[in-house]
Amino acid sequence: MTTASSPAPRRRPGGRTARTRASVHDAVRKLLATGRTDLTVREVAELSGVHEVTIYRRWGSIETLVLDVATAKLNEEAPFPDTGDLRTDLLIWAKAVASQLQRGDGYAFFKALAAAASPAFGTPPEHARLHAGDYLQSRAAEIQHALDRDAEKGGTPPTVDMVLDVILAPLYLRALWGYAPHSEVEVLVDRALAAARPH
Template sequence: MAETRPGGRTARTREAVHAAVRAMWAEGRDPLSVREVSARSGVHEVTIYRRWKTVEALALDVAVTRMNEESPFPDSGDLRRDLLDWVRSVADRVGTPEGFAFYRALAAATSARGAGQGPATEEAAVHLRRRTEQIQRVLDRAAAAGAPRLTVEHVFDVVLAPVYLRAIFGYAAPGSDLEALVDRVLDTP
């Protein structure tokens, strides 16, 4: 995929479309349609389809961009505190309409990966891979300093999965018992 310039029309278009999607998610509008995004952003539908191919690919691009720009994984050197700060942030976001739409977009897009969703989906997959690699580097540094050796997959399974399931099924508040989840993953041999 060709590199896009950091400024110019392409950047302005992407910014307008992203802002429209995020505003609609904040209003609880999910799922979205390209027609609605076009009307809200002022960007023609053809341009949106040409850049993202599907509304799912667009949602994934918005979700991954937001995650990478606004929610870096903490790296203070105190793994327990970093995990708690991170999972609290996730639990707080998933409890909002925009946050829930964000996670729906990630789930939908990752299940559609490889199904010909187009360059935006592949680009977002690259960003997700970078994100998991970044988290793994933090976990590896913590292990080198004496913390338990953890994998991103294990942290996701033990810490994040319960938060998402609580948000989806509503059997408990997404932010309940977060310290217990973090302690459980840290106590894993």
């Protein structure tokens, strides 16, 4: 019995919610690592041991879940570099993206993200904009921070949209259409940097 002088029970960090998220995320990663992209909540539930109702209540849809997992994976495995030089940062990042797209699990994540976040794959436009925005928000903030640092040093960096359009989009487009990821990422990076300079 707890008395006024007894210390309050200490809650374990994270607790059940953290364990549930970890189990579900692990299940999604394992399924995508097989090359599958058409996942269902039912098979995630079976593999994770977390009830379907809980997954729907927490994430709402398989698309939202995949995007949540991808965002976590992105932040854990490929943080945007901070070398102090914008061109070097962009090169390291672009090469990491190209490398990920060459791996089976990386390409599977990309295809699953495309299906979850793009109207081209049947996702309603409003739904696609919402979740694509969620996914890109953390990475866009990191890129913006790097661009701001360069501007503070007197540089003329591109905008985040230019970085995504000129560097990231060609890599993803090549992966989507079955081409090998762009081997000359320097060309893409230099093109984005040149486009931002006054002519």
